[in-house]
Amino acid sequence: MTDRLAHRLVRIILAIATAGVVLGGCNPMNATPISEINASPANFDGKEVVLHGVVKAPTRLPLLNLKSYVLKDDSGEIDILTEGDLPKVDEKISVRVKVANIAIINGEPLGTTVTEIARH
Structure with a gap:
């Protein structure tokens, strides 16, 4: 194999790997079920998660x-705050969000907010 062919092959492999990493972040399989956040918002306090839904x-x-x-998946629905443009009704999206609570008293969250960081 010539050096030129080897370099070309390496570039193709790197391009495919990069595309896999970028597209992997949009995969609904990596998404946290909304019901998990709704059931235990204190466990997600200060954390970023990916959600997928309609x-x-x-x-x-x-x-x-x-x-x-409101974002709805098979497990439930949740309100998401955004500074960006509002998505269209019935649009399927993946979104990276940050979950925060105003306070956690005796393990119970108070004032849970879910804020959009990025949308795919």
Whole structure:
């Protein structure tokens, strides 16, 4: 095998591997079930997770500069805050979110928020 052919083969393999890593982050199989967050939000406090589902009920409150939508998967649904454009109703998306609680008292979370970091 010539050096030129070997270099070309290496570039092709690297391109395929890079595409696999990028697309792997969008895989619904890597997503956390929404029911797990709803059942134990204190366990997810301060953590980033990937969710996958269908968009329902986008809401915009301009006076408060607040935008949110409901994401529904086979296990449940959850409200997600966003600073970006609202997704379309019935759109299937994967989204990386950060879960936060205002407080955790005796193991019980108070004021759980789920904020969008990135959408795929």
